[in-house]
Amino acid sequence: MKLLHILGYLYGCHGQVKRGVAYLLLAIQLAPEDRGVLRTLAHLLIRSGEADKALATIERLERLGDGEQPLLALLKSKALMAAGEAAEARHSFRDFLAHYEADHRV
DSSP, X not given: OHHHHHHHHHHHHTTOHHHHHHHHHHHHHXXXXXXXXXXXXXXXXXXXXXXXXXXXXXXXXXHHTOSOHHHHHHHHHHHHHHTTOHHHHHHHHHHHHHHHHHHTOO
């Protein structure tokens, strides 16, 4: 499963997003609740222009109680923007900023 995750990430980051998504979908079959794989999958789905699938993946992460809330809010913002939901994307980005600022106060 880890190898599939790594291959998906590498292919996705080096111009072969569709192939990367395919590897990640295989990884999800082996570990359906792996938050890392799901986050990477959401990222690549956004890059491939499949915003609706990315949003469904993000909703799945939210149901799993993903502990990476700032990252999830940022991913959701990007997916919403790709889906043409600018107002919702701004709201989600504000959530990201609020979490980020709270975590990085000195």
